[in-house]
Amino acid sequence: VAYDDINLRVPGPTPVPEQVALSGARPMVNHRGPEFAATVAEVLERLQPFFGIQSEPLLLTGSGTGAQEAAIVNMLSPGDEVLSVTAGVFGERFGAIAEAFGAEVTRVQGEWGKAISAETVAEAVRDNPAIKAVILTHNETSTGVTNDIAQLVAAIRREATGPQPVVLVDGVSSIGAIPFRMDEWDVDVAISGSQKAWMSPPGMAMVGVSERGWAAHAEARMPRFYWDFTKARKNGEKRTMPFTPAVGVVHAMQEALRLMNEEGPENIYTRHAAIGERVRTGLQALGLELFAEPTAASNTVTAVRTPEGIDTSTLIKALRQRRVVVANGQDWLKGSIFRIGHMGWVHERDIDALIVALEATLDESRLEQAV
Amino acid sequence: VAYDDINLRVPGPTPVPEQVALSGARPMVNHRGPEFAATVAEVLERLQPFFGIQSEPLLLTGSGTGAQEAAIVNMLSPGDEVLSVTAGVFGERFGAIAEAFGAEVTRVQGEWGKAISAETVAEAVRDNPAIKAVILTHNETSTGVTNDIAQLVAAIRREATGPQPVVLVDGVSSIGAIPFRMDEWDVDVAISGSQKAWMSPPGMAMVGVSERGWAAHAEARMPRFYWDFTKARKNGEKRTMPFTPAVGVVHAMQEALRLMNEEGPENIYTRHAAIGERVRTGLQALGLELFAEPTAASNTVTAVRTPEGIDTSTLIKALRQRRVVVANGQDWLKGSIFRIGHMGWVHERDIDALIVALEATLDESRLEQAV
Numbered sequence: 001v002a003y004d005d006i007n008l009r010v011p012g013p014t015p016v017p018e019q020v021a022l023s024g025a026r027p028m029v030n031h032r033g034p035e036f037a038a039t040v041a042e043v044l045e046r047l048q049p050f051f052g053i054q055s056e057p058l059l060l061t062g063s064g065t066g067a068q069e070a071a072i073v074n075m076l077s078p079g080d081e082v083l084s085v086t087a088g089v090f091g092e093r094f095g096a097i098a099e100a101f102g103a104e105v106t107r108v109q110g111e112w113g114k115a116i117s118a119e120t121v122a123e124a125v126r127d128n129p130a131i132k133a134v135i136l137t138h139n140e141t142s143t144g145v146t147n148d149i150a151q152l153v154a155a156i157r158r159e160a161t162g163p164q165p166v167v168l169v170d171g172v173s174s175i176g177a178i179p180f181r182m183d184e185w186d187v188d189v190a191i192s193g194s195q196k197a198w199m200s201p202p203g204m205a206m207v208g209v210s211e212r213g214w215a216a217h218a219e220a221r222m223p224r225f226y227w228d229f230t231k232a233r234k235n236g237e238k239r240t241m242p243f244t245p246a247v248g249v250v251h252a253m254q255e256a257l258r259l260m261n262e263e264g265p266e267n268i269y270t271r272h273a274a275i276g277e278r279v280r281t282g283l284q285a286l287g288l289e290l291f292a293e294p295t296a297a298s299n300t301v302t303a304v305r306t307p308e309g310i311d312t313s314t315l316i317k318a319l320r321q322r323r324v325v326v327a328n329g330q331d332w333l334k335g336s337i338f339r340i341g342h343m344g345w346v347h348e349r350d351i352d353a354l355i356v357a358l359e360a361t362l363d364e365s366r367l368e369q370a371v
Numbered sequence: 372v373a374y375d376d377i378n379l380r381v382p383g384p385t386p387v388p389e390q391v392a393l394s395g396a397r398p399m400v401n402h403r404g405p406e407f408a409a410t411v412a413e414v415l416e417r418l419q420p421f422f423g424i425q426s427e428p429l430l431l432t433g434s435g436t437g438a439q440e441a442a443i444v445n446m447l448s449p450g451d452e453v454l455s456v457t458a459g460v461f462g463e464r465f466g467a468i469a470e471a472f473g474a475e476v477t478r479v480q481g482e483w484g485k486a487i488s489a490e491t492v493a494e495a496v497r498d499n500p501a502i503k504a505v506i507l508t509h510n511e512t513s514t515g516v517t518n519d520i521a522q523l524v525a526a527i528r529r530e531a532t533g534p535q536p537v538v539l540v541d542g543v544s545s546i547g548a549i550p551f552r553m554d555e556w557d558v559d560v561a562i563s564g565s566q567k568a569w570m571s572p573p574g575m576a577m578v579g580v581s582e583r584g585w586a587a588h589a590e591a592r593m594p595r596f597y598w599d600f601t602k603a604r605k606n607g608e609k610r611t612m613p614f615t616p617a618v619g620v621v622h623a624m625q626e627a628l629r630l631m632n633e634e635g636p637e638n639i640y641t642r643h644a645a646i647g648e649r650v651r652t653g654l655q656a657l658g659l660e661l662f663a664e665p666t667a668a669s670n671t672v673t674a675v676r677t678p679e680g681i682d683t684s685t686l687i688k689a690l691r692q693r694r695v696v697v698a699n700g701q702d703w704l705k706g707s708i709f710r711i712g713h714m715g716w717v718h719e720r721d722i723d724a725l726i727v728a729l730e731a732t733l734d735e736s737r738l739e740q741a742v
Contacts, residue, residue, distance in 0.1 A: 006398060006400075008398075008399055008400070008401065010401045010403075012615060013399045013400070013401070013402060013615060013618055014399065015398070015399055016398070016399045021396035021397075021398070021399075021619075022396055024395065024396055024619060025392035025393055025395055025396040026392075027377060027379075027386070027387070027392075028379055028384045028385065028386055028387045028392075028566075028572060029377075029379070029384070029696075030379065030381045030384070030696050030698070031384060031573075032381075032698070033691075033696060061432075061433055061434055061437070061573075061574060062432055062433050062437070062597065063432055063597075063614040063615040063616070064614070064615060065596070065597055065613075065614040065615075066432070066433070066597045066614070069596050069597045096596070097596045097597075100594050100595065100596045101594040101596075102594060193615065195399075195615055195618075201399060201617065201618055201619035201620075202402075202432075202615045202616060202617050202618055202619075203432060203574040203616075203617030203619065203620060222594070223471050223472040223473060223593070223594065224471065225436070225440050225467070225468045225471045225472075226433065226434075226436055226437045226440045226468075242436075243434040243435070243436040243437070244383060244384060244434040244435060244436075244564065244566055244573045245434070245573060245574075246572065246573050246574030246617055246620060247384055247566075247572055247573055248392075248395060248572035248573075248574065248619060248620065248623070249572075249574060249617060249619065249620075252619070320404075325400075325401050325404060327401070327403070
């Protein structure tokens with residue numbers, strides 16, 4: 001339970017434990033001084049097991065969308081052919097950013113609420129032999145679907161006939177909560193954001209880059225300055241960050257990563273799997289229909305179809321009265337689903353409290369309808 | 372004095388009052404919900420007097436450099452002619468970003484440590500009649516020089532023979548501490564950062580845009596997504612921010628702006644002027660030479676020439692032992708000057724403590740040299 005009594009269950013920002021928030025309120029320091037260097041070193045080291053990489057991730061100041069933009073402008077040149085595999089708002093956005101910066105984007109549209117199949121990706125790679133990059137979403141926050149990145153990347157690697165494309169993976173709402181093995185899966189760029197699985201406030205993005213990714217970066221000609229990976233790497237080597245970082249967010253993340261290290265990655269993944277299951281079981285017991293197909297159900301975000309005859313925003317407002325905050329659907333799903341975040345600092349009691357509040361709210365709505 | 376006992380006197384991040392830091396540690400909220408909307412509304416309203424604008428500023432998630440990039444990509448198209456008036460690291464950077472995104476940049480180099488003269492700018496505008504934009508720095512953080520923006524913009528407006536260029540002003544280390552009158556001075560884009568005059572942690576940038584700026588934005592074709600002003604304006608109208616903002620930083624800033632509102636803009640400017648004077652007088656009393664010419668000395672940052680025979684980084688380390696943190700010079704000034712920040716949460720006692728510590732440190736260094 002949060003140190004206030006709001007059960008914040010949107011898919012990010014997620015609740016921040018009190019000791020993490022207070023760590024974020026530590027006195028300000030010089031971002032080029034030794035105290036901050038020690039913080040950065042610790043953060044970098046503790047991030048690695050969650051990304052599943054041997055190299056150090058890059059730290060950037062911005063949101064997950066900023067990290068998407070960073071991935072695009074650091075890996076590509078205008079005119080490059082890109083395969084954007086999408087089945088939700090965040091996959092769409094990643095492709096839209098590539099287009100905004102001049103890439104030739106071919107979209108592979110999956111069905112929203114379903115996992116992307118390896119066969120779909122394989123076929124798209126066969127049909128587009130000149131692609132420089134493939135964009136994938138690990139966990140689609142808008143639909144509550146987790147894709148099997150290992151399998152999708154294997155299909156790409158198998159089908160690519162020219163030079164291997166770089167594979168960019170949006171892990172914003174997965175890494176840190178769901179197993180991610182960047183090196184093992186042969187992913188080239190993986191991004192995440194402090195406010196998702198990391199129990200920290202928003203403001204910081206983390207990016208893993210493979211050797212193939214660095215080679216692509218050396219050739220990439222899209223204009224960039226703020227997001228430049230070379231600057232981020234050079235600063236990381238000096239245990240700092242480019243420009244003036246969100247020092248408080250880094251301080252918070254330092255404490256959050258200590259807690260995550262104590263719990264241990266495997267325990268964290270197990271907890272999220274159990275929580276995900278508990279959310280789904282609880283919702284189904286209320287007679288609610290889940291949006292995602294069961295085999296691809298995310299352990300960090302669950303999208304629920306709003307029951308017939310109930311208005312989604314009215315439901316969300318009524319839930320707020322019971323101190324539970326959930327999110328509406330996005331894009332064409334706005335009004336027909338609501339979304340529950342359950343990543344980072346989340347425990348059984350938060351979910352039980354959510355289900356109880358939801359049950360009471362639905363009963364109330366149905367009573368009002370009956371009147 | 373800070374709630375810890377470090378006298379943080381780098382030119383940003385600046386010290387954060389305890390109640391501001393704790394406000395930043397408030398429980399996390401949904402950035403699309405009513406609590407955050409109330410915070411954003413309050414922040415927007417309280418920023419306006421400091422920017423000197425009638426319209427609402429834009430709020431972005433990132434550093435001051437991010438805001439520089441935002442200003443460039445939202446105002447210009449590749450190939451546009453730009454006049455970059457620079458006499459320091461941050462002026463150089465602003466021009467470099469314009470170049471990175473494909474502008475044709477003509478640099479007007481002022482002497483570092485001196486104010487840019489209106490005549491220099493007037494001449495450059497006459498010589499470059501096709502310019503779309505002029506980039507100015509209000510307060511050059513690398514040299515401790517404040518430029519007379521009113522006078523420089525007046526020169527631009529007078530000399531421009533074609534359509535008026537947009538004037539982009541870096542006010543990162545001035546707005547909120549030194550009078551800034553965006554509307555009155557006819558500035559088109561003005562940027563600032565939360566970690567400078569605003570007594571808040573880093574992570575948020577604020578941008579004022581004039582009507583001429585919005586017209587230029589509508590024509591501007593540089594690629595952009597994350598920094599897009601249209602998205603920022605639409606979100607601001609809904610009392611939120613694009614993507615996932617650094618909620619904690621916005622919460623901190625809300626409290627800082629309450630304090631700033633209580634003190635009042637004029638009192639804040641007077642305090643900074645008095646503090647600036649106290650810094651310069653104190654340093655000169657120690658026999659130290661200021662880098663900036665007296666008439667252009669900044670009231671937020673002072674650059675000091677390192678005395679003959681003393682190593683700058685050794686001096687900075689020795690000052691750290693006395694719990695005072697100052698910054699080295701940047702670029703070619705590294706090692707020959709050190710810089711003192713005195714903006715935001717700064718009072719006479721902080722400066723007096725700094726001067727005392729500096730005196731003791733210099734005495735010590737000279738003794739060691741003598742040995």
